[in-house]
Amino acid sequence: MGYAAAKGGFDAIRSAEELVRRHRLEARSSWLEIDQIIERLGYAVDRVMGEGALWDPESSAIAFRQAEGDVVEAAHLVRAYRSTLPRLGYAELVDADEIDVLRRIVPAFREPPGPQLLGRTPDYTGRLLERSPEDESRRQAALAAAEAGDAAAAALADDGRATDGSPTDADTAGSGLEPARVPGRLMDVLRSMDLLVDRRRDDDPAAADISRVPARPGAPRSARLSAMARAETGALVQLWYRNILGPDRNIHEVTLGEVRHGRLPVRAEHPHLGRPVTVGHVRVTEVEAIEDLDGNDEDRSRFDVGYGLCLGHNEKKAIAMANLDIALHRDLALGDDAGPLEQSVLMTTDGLDASGFLEHLKLPHYVTFRSMVERKRAMAPAPVEPEATATEAKAVGASSEVPVG
Amino acid sequence: MTTIEDLLQQPATVEERKTPILDESSKREIRRACLTAVAVPGYQVPFGSREMPVARGWGSGGLQITLAVVGRDDVVKVYDQGEDGGVNAANLRRLIRSAEPVTTTTDPREADVIQTRHRVPEDVLVDGQILVLQVPVPEPLRGVERDMTELRRMHAEADYAKMWVSLYEDIVRNGIITQTTGYPCLVGGRYVIATTPIPRWDVPPLHQARFLSLFGAGREKRIYAIPPHTDVEPLTFEDVPFQVEEVVEPCRCGLIQPDEEPGAYLVELPGQTGETVWACSDTDWCARRRLEAGLLGEDAIDALEVDL
Numbered sequence: 001m002g003y004a005a006a007k008g009g010f011d012a013i014r015s016a017e018e019l020v021r022r023h024r025l026e027a028r029s030s031w032l033e034i035d036q037i038i039e040r041l042g043y044a045v046d047r048v049m050g051e052g053a054l055w056d057p058e059s060s061a062i063a064f065r066q067a068e069g070d071v072v073e074a075a076h077l078v079r080a081y082r083s084t085l086p087r088l089g090y091a092e093l094v095d096a097d098e099i100d101v102l103r104r105i106v107p108a109f110r111e112p113p114g115p116q117l118l119g120r121t122p123d124y125t126g127r128l129l130e131r132s133p134e135d136e137s138r139r140q141a142a143l144a145a146a147e148a149g150d151a152a153a154a155a156l157a158d159d160g161r162a163t164d165g166s167p168t169d170a171d172t173a174g175s176g177l178e179p180a181r182v183p184g185r186l187m188d189v190l191r192s193m194d195l196l197v198d199r200r201r202d203d204d205p206a207a208a209d210i211s212r213v214p215a216r217p218g219a220p221r222s223a224r225l226s227a228m229a230r231a232e233t234g235a236l237v238q239l240w241y242r243n244i245l246g247p248d249r250n251i252h253e254v255t256l257g258e259v260r261h262g263r264l265p266v267r268a269e270h271p272h273l274g275r276p277v278t279v280g281h282v283r284v285t286e287v288e289a290i291e292d293l294d295g296n297d298e299d300r301s302r303f304d305v306g307y308g309l310c311l312g313h314n315e316k317k318a319i320a321m322a323n324l325d326i327a328l329h330r331d332l333a334l335g336d337d338a339g340p341l342e343q344s345v346l347m348t349t350d351g352l353d354a355s356g357f358l359e360h361l362k363l364p365h366y367v368t369f370r371s372m373v374e375r376k377r378a379m380a381p382a383p384v385e386p387e388a389t390a391t392e393a394k395a396v397g398a399s400s401e402v403p404v405g
Numbered sequence: 406m407t408t409i410e411d412l413l414q415q416p417a418t419v420e421e422r423k424t425p426i427l428d429e430s431s432k433r434e435i436r437r438a439c440l441t442a443v444a445v446p447g448y449q450v451p452f453g454s455r456e457m458p459v460a461r462g463w464g465s466g467g468l469q470i471t472l473a474v475v476g477r478d479d480v481v482k483v484y485d486q487g488e489d490g491g492v493n494a495a496n497l498r499r500l501i502r503s504a505e506p507v508t509t510t511t512d513p514r515e516a517d518v519i520q521t522r523h524r525v526p527e528d529v530l531v532d533g534q535i536l537v538l539q540v541p542v543p544e545p546l547r548g549v550e551r552d553m554t555e556l557r558r559m560h561a562e563a564d565y566a567k568m569w570v571s572l573y574e575d576i577v578r579n580g581i582i583t584q585t586t587g588y589p590c591l592v593g594g595r596y597v598i599a600t601t602p603i604p605r606w607d608v609p610p611l612h613q614a615r616f617l618s619l620f621g622a623g624r625e626k627r628i629y630a631i632p633p634h635t636d637v638e639p640l641t642f643e644d645v646p647f648q649v650e651e652v653v654e655p656c657r658c659g660l661i662q663p664d665e666e667p668g669a670y671l672v673e674l675p676g677q678t679g680e681t682v683w684a685c686s687d688t689d690w691c692a693r694r695r696l697e698a699g700l701l702g703e704d705a706i707d708a709l710e711v712d713l
Contacts (some may be wrong), residue, residue, distance in 0.1 A: 009488075009490040009491045009492040009494065009495040009711075010490065010499075010711070011491075012492055013492055013496055013499075034420045076460065079456035079460070080426075080456045080457060080458045081454065082455075083424060083426065083427055083428070083430060083431065083455040083456050083457065084425045084427065084428060086428040086429070086430055086431075087428075087430065087431075126443040193446065209453075211453055211455075212434070213451070213452035213453060213480075214451050214452070214453065214454065216451065216553060217552075217553045217554050217648075218554065224649065239529035324480065340551070340552065342554055343551075343552070347553070349650055352456060352460070352461050353461050353624050355460070356460030356461030356462040356463060356624060357461060357462035357624055358461050358462075358463070359460060359462065359463075360460065360461075360462030360541065363463065363485070363493055363522075364485065364486050364488075364491055364492075364493070366486055366672050366686075367486040367487060367524060367586075367602075367603075367604060367670070367672065367686055368523060368586045368602045368604070370671075370672045370673055370686075371585040371586045371604045371605065371606075372585045372586075372602070372672075373651050374585070374650045374675065375581070375583050375584075375585050378581050378648075379579050379580065379581060379583065
């Protein structure tokens with residue numbers, strides 16, 4: 001009976017695990033080190049941290065290696081690890097204006113207040129496969145490492161990512177902008193131009209903790225933003241594009257006001273001092289999306305803004321999130337005429353939910369399938385042959401009455 | 406031992422645990438959700454479902470309940486599709502044992518907590534036992550309504566009209582109610598629940614049962630319960646009796662015959678050459694009966710010797 005066999009189940013699992021383990025340990029290439037993953041596969045580590053909802057580059061790198069490069073699987077490992085840890089407290093709210101930017105662009109203006117800082121991005125680099133010989137690449141890397149002076153600097157110079165989110169030489173080198181890394185915000189400019197609807201409110205003061213209270217339709221905006229912040233990147237991009245080109249049509253193109261990648265402090269109340277202390281930093285991607293209001297009941301003379309923020313460097317996710325945030329706000333403002341977008345965002349974008357449920361189809365289903373076969377036979381018209389009819393009638397009639405209640 | 410008391414008991418101390426899966430405060434939160442579910446039979450209690458070492462959709466809800474309700478020295482049975490030795494059951498059993506100070510069994514009569522995927526044991530469960538059911542889709546009305554806000558209203562107002570209409574339409578179109586597993590039932594005369602995808606065969610034992618049933622939907626983050634001695638009525642019409650899957654062919658060992666007591670839920674095993682044999686889905690129950698009848702085959706020994 002194959003993989004569901006009585007005693008074979010446990011043996012089969014052990015064998016499968018042995019195959020996994022053996023491939024990991026006995027592959028002929030050299031062992032993949034954690035610092036290599038953090039430094040050289042940074043976008044993957046950032047996605048694992050974002051979707052795993054835990055700022056911990058080392059755990060995420062370990063998870064990514066253990067998952068053999070499957071980001072959702074790695075996020076699962078990180079979240080299951082989270083489940084073993086007690087929730088000791090909440091960080092203080094941090095003003096996003098404290099951000100120390102590594103990159104900041106404002107597509108809405110040519111010369112916005114504060115810097116346009118392209119930073120580290122492949123946006124304007126031709127997507128050409130670099131087929132340079134491996135030996136040559138290694139030689140250049142070694143040369144660069146030597147030039148950088150010491151090995152530690154060489155390791156970080158790769159992309160300016162420090163594992164603890166702290167600034168590195170590479171972050172600040174050559175920009176000439178060290179003191180001005182905390183730019184103003186375009187929203188303030190729009191507000192001063194009286195071009196922005198004011199929908200600041202005080203009924204959602206602290207971020208909802210969706211890991212303790214499930215985010216369901218009717219949840220506060222902070223819960224929606226939290227759900228999107230840890231959603232699967234591809235799911236948000238797909239939902240965004242579905243609304244652009246698909247049947248849902250909740251979104252039109254926004255103009256991006258802010259696209260930032262930078263560091264934010266994390267502060268928690270000190271248990272003895274009783275005042276907030278900075279316990280570390282996280283890198284985040286932050287996006288503000290300016291929406292042109294064109295609804296009948298909307299203020300046509302002003303803009304509104306959607307907001308996106310996620311752990312790590314993941315601009316696709318933050319942009320989709322900001323656009324979906326404002327689309328959700330506008331849709332929910334329709335009251336009873338609101339569509340299913342809120343439910344789609346809250347219920348269908350979590351990577352662990354979606355892929356876990358999809359993959360559960362691989363589990364044995366023969367009990368339920370037998371029940372389905374039984375109903376098919378009960379529905380089938382009785383055959384004409386006398387003998388077959390008798391058998392079939394028995395099968396149908398055999399679904400006997402059961403006293404209930 | 407009373408099950409409600411179990412839920413109120415303090416958990417095992419941290420020192421007794423081996424490889425933690427859930428922290429203690431999370432377990433307390435889940436126990437509280439279970440108690441709420443017991444207090445409002447059939448109501449789907451939202452809870453802060455945690456991520457488990459098994460994927461969502463693989464019993465993560467059932468696993469959270471089991472980890473939260475087991476006490477020191479409890480005996481746990483885990484089975485899947487009626488089978489103790491299947492891959493998923495073996496994996497979950499291993500995880501539970503690695504995390505909590507419990508022992509495991511295949512015999513449901515010995516178990517304090519039975520975690521199951523899609524079956525209720527053929528044995529009659531008694532007072533003090535907890536049946537933990539893994540639930541993929543906790544919402545019984547999803548087939549007739551997708552909007553969650555509207556679903557909440559329908560449950561709140563016990564407005565199950567759409568469900569009744571759909572059952573009626575089913576009969577008009579197909580001549581029978583075609584619902585296969587997870588048959589919708591009214592619990593305690595108030596809430597309609599999805600009976601997970603257990604077969605209809607397993608629904609009658611839930612009615613006025615002596616044991617507590619806890620349903621855990623990890624992905625959808627809900628827990629619901631059927632407390633002991635609660636009415637569980639499958640939705641059907643006065644003139645359309647509720648039908649279970651019946652025995653249509655004898656079981657391969659001949660101990661289960663059509664129209665004879667005791668029946669059992671049989672599964673079909675199609676052979677390579679077209680012949681079909683039938684076997685009990687509940688492997689432990691089947692093996693014990695064969696043992697008693699002196700019909701012990703090799704697979705029966707296997708069933709009773711699942712690696713615990």
